[in-house]
Amino acid sequence: MTERRRNHHWTRRTGIEILGWSLVVVGLAALVLPGPGLLMVSAGLFVLSQQYAWAERRLHPIKRQALRAAEEGVRTTFRITVACLSALTGTLIGVYWFLQPPAPGWWPLKDEWWLFGGVGVGISLVISGLIAFSLIFYSVHRFRVRGELPPH
Numbered sequence: 502m503t504e505r506r507r508n509h510h511w512t513r514r515t516g517i518e519i520l521g522w523s524l525v526v527v528g529l530a531a532l533v534l535p536g537p538g539l540l541m542v543s544a545g546l547f548v549l550s551q552q553y554a555w556a557e558r559r560l561h562p563i564k565r566q567a568l569r570a571a572e573e574g575v576r577t578t579f580r581i582t583v584a585c586l587s588a589l590t591g592t593l594i595g596v597y598w599f600l601q602p603p604a605p606g607w608w609p610l611k612d613e614w615w616l617f618g619g620v621g622v623g624i625s626l627v628i629s630g631l632i633a634f635s636l637i638f639y640s641v642h643r644f645r646v647r648g649e650l651p652p653h
Contacts (some may be wrong), residue, residue: 514552521548521556534625540632543567568651571640581641588633595626 528541543563549556575581597616600623604615616622643649 517548517551521545521552524548531625539563539567540636565652571636572644572651575637575640575644581637584637585634588630588637591633592627592630595623595628595630597623598626599623 522545524541524545526545528538528543528545530538531541532538543560546556546560546563550560573580574584598618599620601616601620604612608615644651
């Protein structure tokens with residue numbers, strides 16, 4: 502293997518490691534903070550599965566369960582409507598949080614506790630809402646339009 506090829510291999514492997522573990526860590530944090538935690542952990546495992554068999558083994562059951570849940574979530578028009586309204590509500594809350602209006606008069610705590618976390622939380626909520634909309638669209642297209650069945 503030439504020196505250039507070894508450097509390329511090392512750079513690719515390092516990039517996969519950094520991206521994969523970053524997604525896993527941020528995803529774990531997003532499980533308790535606003536954000537798409539499970540989606541990010543799954544994305545991190547997907548990236549790491551390019552290098553590690555253990556990540557690929559962990560990824561398959563998660564993928565299977567996620568596809569079953571996605572199919573179940575768009576099985577009826579009512580569920581699709583509720584999912585879209587939930588995504589819209591989260592996105593609008595994110596926009597409100599992003600704008601950082603002053604604390605209302607009825608707020609019982611100090612003003613700095615009103616919409617804590619600042620603009621970053623608002624951006625995270627908006628991104629989560631947009632991801633939710635894209636996943637709803639994907640699920641409707643895959644399971645209702647194309648009629649695919651989730652893996653068993």
